[in-house]
Amino acid sequence: MSEAPPKIRIRGLSKAFGAKIVLDSLDLDVPAGRGFVVIGGSGSGKSVLIKCILGLIEPDAGTIEIDGRNVLAMHRSERETVNTRIGMLFQQGALFDSLPVWENVAFGLLARKMMRRAEAKPRAIEILAQVGLGSDVADLYPSELSGGMQKRVALARAIAARPDLIFFDEPTTGLDPIMGAIIDALIVEQVERLGATAFSITHDMASAQRIGNEIAMIHKGKIIWQGPAERIYDSGNPYVDQFVRGKSEGPITMEVRG
């Protein structure tokens, strides 16, 4: 894997909120064009990691390179240009509830002036079809949809601008196991179709195995293991072993007070 340059290269990434250290000089290489999953318990720092990469949280120290360029050193406009090639599926969908479904899907296309409103609606309906939704939902509002449908719309919005890097924050959280599997299958299908790199964080092991070719585990703000997805139950790492098997006994002790 070392022959191709990584899509994302993170070095020495640190972030603390007050006295609480969330990311502790974290290093990570995410290979291009594959499904990469970061697993970890609640409070392990995985959400903060994804927000740092997206530029939503400013880290205290370290570098984050996307395609070899340090995004933390960029001007805002440059950063926005990089963001145009990035899609993000938020945990709760984060759909704009004041806009109908089609405008949610086409939001990035309209914001980036890639097309006019008249062209954007049919395009949004096409993208909705790719995630298994009919044109009848286009004019509904997000609050009128079920959780699974909202996730599909959020996925449609994330892939609408044909990004080459897509982030998924707990894509199956809040869904029943069947709907979770359906969403995972859609994610894999769409990521392959776009030839994109998928970076996901999750604590759902079934989901991690479905969407990940490579898995890394974060614990107390550091990456403690990284390897191919098929090795996850055979990692030889006691922390990973305890986590993937969901055992209460082991080296990981849950902090009751964060």
Next chain:
Amino acid sequence: MTVLLDLLAAIGRGALGLVSAAGSVAVFGAVALSHVVRPPFYPRLLARQMMEIGYFSLPVVALTAIFSGMVLALQSYTGFARFSAEGAIATVVVLSITRELGPVLAGLMVAGRIGAAIAAELGTMRVTDQIDALTTLSTNPIKYLVVPRLVAATIVLPLLVIVADILGVLGGFIVGVAKLEFNPATYMQRTWEFLEVQDVVSGLVKAAVFGFIIALMGCYQGYHSRGGAQGVGAATTNAVVSASILILTFNYVITELFFAR
């Protein structure tokens, strides 16, 4: 002794908190203003906010203004009749309404209606990651959410106050003519006689400032809300309370600037 020290420490903490909050509101406002003049612009959103803040506030502002004008006429009659100065009622009504009551009452009513709505909407967007989602979709949330609300409120509040001024005077006129038996023509003549351009203009300047304050406090509190439903509730309360206090404070400051001799 320790009680005294604790008390002083509490006062100190409160004062520091206030200064730091004032600083971050000022920075937030300055950043938002810097985006007002830089593209991209969102005329559709501006129009929608003007409708929301202006048009839909009309009934509330109209009712407040008309009843205030009516009660003002009634109360000043009671006072002025005691030294036979009933003739000054029309003048008192129009000056009070245009200079003070129109902008202040409209400001406070809109602060309750719009300041709360803005804080709740942006607060909910914040805690459900919608504001972060805007950033990931190459849209600056300050430009998209804050600027249209600030500009719309600053433009429509003076328009609302013009309506409030007219209806407030009308309220006084109704009571003056129907109840206190003034001659309608005399009442109107008295209304115009001592009214100066500056009286109306000062009220409209106040209104613009109040509109800016209402939208700024609503946006600031909502944008920085944390911690789910409770956080959004706190943001809403803080938006209305801080906007109301600032309106009354700036009302004095602007009056001083316009009319201090």
